[in-house]
Amino acid sequence: MPVREECEKYFSDRYFLAAMVCDAKETWRQNRMEKILKAIYDGDVYCAKVLFNTTTASMEFNVLSSGDTFFTHQLKYLLLVIQMNNNIDVVSEVRNVRGGLWLDKYQDDFKPTQFFKPADYDQTLALSQYNAEMPLGYQNLFQFVIIEDDNRDHGDHINYVDDDDDNGGFSPETISGVLHSVLQSMSSQLPPVYHDVETEQTIGEGCITAAYWDGGNIIILWNGRQSVNVNLFMEKEEPELAQVF
Numbered sequence: 001m002p003v004r005e006e007c008e009k010y011f012s013d014r015y016f017l018a019a020m021v022c023d024a025k026e027t028w029r030q031n032r033m034e035k036i037l038k039a040i041y042d043g044d045v046y047c048a049k050v051l052f053n054t055t056t057a058s059m060e061f062n063v064l065s066s067g068d069t070f071f072t073h074q075l076k077y078l079l080l081v082i083q084m085n086n087n088i089d090v091v092s093e094v095r096n097v098r099g100g101l102w103l104d105k106y107q108d109d110f111k112p113t114q115f116f117k118p119a120d121y122d123q124t125l126a127l128s129q130y131n132a133e134m135p136l137g138y139q140n141l142f143q144f145v146i147i148e149d150d151n152r153d154h155g156d157h158i159n160y161v162d163d164d165d166d167n168g169g170f171s172p173e174t175i176s177g178v179l180h181s182v183l184q185s186m187s188s189q190l191p192p193v194y195h196d197v198e199t200e201q202t203i204g205e206g207c208i209t210a211a212y213w214d215g216g217n218i219i220i221l222w223n224g225r226q227s228v229n230v231n232l233f234m235e236k237e238e239p240e241l242a243q244v245f
Contacts, residue, residue, distance in 0.1 A: 014067035021060040033062050037098075046071040046099035050079065053091045072097065138237040140245075146226035170222055172199050172207040179209055179220060182245065189241055191215060218245075 017036070019029035030049075037047050046068065050061040065071050079092045146169075176199045183190065183197070191214040201207045205224030210217065216234035232245055 015065070016068075017064040019062040021062065022057075030060065030062050033064055037064060046097065048075055048097045049095040050075075051093045051095055052082075053093065054089060071099070135237060136235075138234045138239070138242075140232040140242040142230040142232070144228040144230070170206075170226075170228060172201050172209070172222075175199070175207065175209050175220055175222055175228070179211060179218065183211060183218075186241075186244060189244065 017033065019033050021027060021030050033047070037045065045064070045066045047064050048062070048071075050063075052059045052061060063075070068074060075094075075097070079094075083090055083092060176197050180197050197209060197211045199207050199209045206222035207224075209220040209222075215236060216232070218233070219231045221229045221231075232242060234241065
């Protein structure tokens with residue numbers, strides 16, 4: 001007999017089911033409880049899982065209840081009574097509580113009688129907060145990939161470089177030199193003093209190359225093969241500088 005038909009035959013409108021699971025051999029009780037819950041689940045059904053622990057053992061307590069509006073309150077009271085009337089120290093841990101969805105009141109294709117727009121609410125505090133916000137910085141990400149022309153998708157936003165070498169013609173020295181030249185050519189738009197270009201080659205097969213100046217930095221990541229990612233960060237929003245770069 002299907003679970004739902006079995007429940008409708010033997011259960012009344014109000015019922016209370018409990019299952020104790022003390023070891024792995026008794027998990028069928030929990031599984032049976034889950035099947036019953038799925039078969040008869042509606043807005044008036046609650047299910048809870050509680051774990052009782054002592055210094056030497058543990059037990060899982062599963063409970064399924066229908067028609068009890070104060071289920072959560074009753075569960076809290078039950079756990080309190082168990083802990084107060086036990087000769088040994090028992091610690092209860094509520095794993096989950098499910099139920100209480102008001103499914104009977106669900107309205108398919110609901111049509112509200114009145115609409116409210118954002119202008120209908122007081123926006124003063126939200127607008128004040130928005131106007132007071134300051135951007136933390138301006139970030140630009142560039143990606144260069146070596147790929148054969150036949151496999152190139154011109155509709156994406158990746159910069160392609162033609163090269164037949166396995167490493168795309170890249171090397172730590174090449175990347176460092178190119179970055180140094182770019183910074184020199186942009187010296188009129190950058191602060192007069194910035195740190196020298198630094199390269200770290202101890203991570204993976206590629207390298208990380210970076211340069212810092214007052215108000216921004218640039219970090220280049222090469223994976224050792226055919227991909228280079230460039231991260232240009234500036235404290236001020238300067239899209240023109242990013243375009244020049």
